Amino acid sequence: MFLRVSREIEQVKRQGHRVSTHFFNLLFFRKSNSFSQVGIIVGRRFGIAVRRNRAKRIFRELVRETHNDLAPGYALLIFPKRDAIVEPFQDLKTAWIGSLRKQRLLTSKPL
């Protein structure tokens, strides 16, 4: 479910396709795996430890609620932006699903 190996993350960062929204940047890359994996990257410059943890928790929850509907075979990287941690969760979820659907990363089953 989550992408943890450093070499694969570097590969996505180099070769992935980039999508930007107000709340996050998204990189995705087609692999040969049978199911998709997601990595969440929050650097030191994002803020203090409380804000970094909050960003990771929010996006981890988003992935947990939607990963059953992800199209198989992709590796995704999420770079949260600072506006995301003050936004209501439902708005973030709408933006997240919208971005995924626009890039055809979801299966056809509607939410």
Add this chain to the structure above:
RNA sequence: UGAGGAGGCUGGGUGAUCGCUCGAUACCUUCGGUAUCGGGAGGAAAGUCCGGACUCCAAGGGCAGGGCGCUGGGUAACGCCCAGGCGGAGCAAUCCGACACCAGCACCACAGAAAACAAACCGCCGAUGGCCAACGCGACGGGAUCCCAUCUGGUCGCCGCGGCUCAGGUAAGGGUGAAAUGGCGGGGUAAGAGCCCACCGCAGGGAUGGUGACAUCACUGGCACGGUAAGCGUCGCCCGGUGCAAGGCCAAAUAGGAAGACACGUGCGGACUCGAAAGGGGCUGCACAACGGCUGGCCCGGCCGGGGUCUUCGGGUAGGUCGCUUGAGGCUCGGGGUAACUCGGGUCCCAGAGAAAUGGUCACCUAUGCAAAGGGCAUAAUGCUCUUGCAGGACAGAAUCCGGCUUAUAGGCUUCCUUGCUCG
């Protein structure tokens, strides 16, 4: 009731649901998975500024380096805490203080006469010595007038009011500065000055009180000794380094090496010789407690050493695992101590992640804030209270563990103290 000071506690709550992690138990086929039950961030977890525990390293001696700095106590230890002394601020409660030493070196800009060892720019004095010298006294000769007397001016001598400020005295006053060689008053003097005296300050030894820092008292000395050590430095005390990525165990892939035993001198230099070179061979000189490397500041000290033969198979990276949370531990009762703290009894187990868990959503309650409408109460302004709606929790996230410090923090609760006003 207004203003102020010193502390202590707390740091939103409840429920439902979907998830994460650890432990125990049960089941499933071992890695592991599932179910049930239980635990799951802070007062600062932060900054990483000190002190320790623990770990490994010849951890030994010396130098260098670093830290601390009023006294007594507490503590495992501390740069922390408590109590006290002294100095400063405040009417006070109270607060603040790197608060040892100026012997040596160095520095003290500008201004000022002079900035550290004594001097004197303006000024004051000029008593004493020097120069000038009024009045007066005496002598000499001249004139009014021929003589005496008298008057008048002249020269010399004595006295010396007064003047010069030359020698010299002085540091009272002026002005500069952050700082100028005790302060203020009186006497004194030519003018002045601890020159003399009283009080205050300072220094010295003494007595008394106190464990001590220190305080008080009287005596003696007429005052010498500027400031800066958060400048170099001196004195006293303390500090070995390393940091859980410490360190132990298991152990892929890849690469070949490592350990032990045996006998043989080794290091540096010189020319010769084989060789295209790299390198090798013997000869010879010197040294050997030598030489080279490691020991992560330096020296001593300590450890290791080149090639050959034989024997053995281990070392270590990724990764895993232990260290990993029971501890200078929390709560409570009693005793000691002014207090910090400590002693004894009872009781409890209270996070252990690892690209790094402790979260998401919904509902209700609540401290508080805002808005409008209405009701009630008291009123000089105005305030209090009830209902409704909206917003809605500050700073901040463990990473080996403790004791402190520092910094951030919306608010709420509470104890004690000082001072002003009003009423009784």
Add this chain to the structure above:
RNA sequence: CGGGGCGUAGCGCAGCCCGGUAGCGUACUCGCUUGGGGUGCGAGUGGUCGUGGGUUCAAAUCCCGCCGCCCCGA
């Protein structure tokens, strides 16, 4: 977990060790030079010395606490 460095004018840097006047280059403005521009020459403007305290008569400089940035080791 530990060690080191930096912060000064719009920009790049001196000055700090050993305290007293903040300076250099460039940029900007003005003048001269040119028919005009560039170059050159001369003059000038511009700095809470990261921040809060302390020591000192006096702090960019010495000491302490914070803030930000960068680098290194295990």
